[in-house]
Amino acid sequence: MEKNNIDFTHWFFDLDNTLYCANTGIFDQIHKKMGEFISKNLKVSLKEAKLLQKKYFIENGTTLHGLMINHNIDPKEFLSYVHDIDFSIVKPDEELNNLIKKIQGRKIVFTNANISYVEKILTNLDLNNIFEDIFDIERMNFLPKPNLKTYKKLISTYNVKKGILFDDIPKNLFPASDLGLKTVQVYNKKLDKELNGTSKKIDYMTNNLKEWLKKWIQNN
Ligand SMILES: [Mg+2]
Structure with missing residues (x-):
């Protein structure tokens, strides 16, 4: 430089x-919770939920934004669900x-x-x-x-x-x-x-x- x-x-x-580094640990937990949330709320299989999760992340910047635009999901409900994880692994x-x-x-x-x-x-x-x-x-x-x-x-x-x-x-x-x-x-x-x-x-x-x-x- x-x-x-x-x-x-x-x-x-x-x-x-x-x-x-969020990829090891934190994101694994959040991604799992996101899949569950999408599956429950959109009434799709976990496999379909995973595909939607990734699609919205790439197309909309965040999975949440895609869910808000396409499915009118309440952001606060989504965020409190997916962030209910173990944070202690971050050091x-x-x-x-x-x-x-x-x-x-x-x-x-x-x-x-x-x-x-x-x-x-x-x-x-x-x-x-x-x-x-x-x-x-x-x-x-x-x-x-x-x-x-x-x-x-x-x-x-x-x-x-x-x-x-x-x-x-x-x-x-x-x-x-x-x-x-x-x-x-x-x-x-x-x-x-x-x-x-x-x-x-x-x-x-x-x-x-x-x-x-x-x-x-x-x-x-
Ligand atoms: Mg980043």
């Missing part, structure tokens, strides 16, 4: 698979936490998840008092990333001048880039192939957020 002396005023971090990474603490500028979590879930995860990560705010799915008016309206609301809410966004999903970075933010893909080999990819709208790629932050702090 070249020395660039950019002082970002705002640092936005996605939560799942960006600040910690803090002290080295990462110390790096995040060193960052100058405003630090905000920007996630398609809902606030009670985010708070549980952040508590287990020991990151609860590090971020000044959480811009969650309700703050997004239930329009998940990558909906452009949500990024416009984000930018106006915090009056962002020079911002940077970290996310594991490339298409979640594109609207941010269109609106002038720098973007970092926290690359995840376990991500579904439909969701991966590269683009000119991604300024940096890393498969190790800690290494990226270390280099950034050294160079700036």
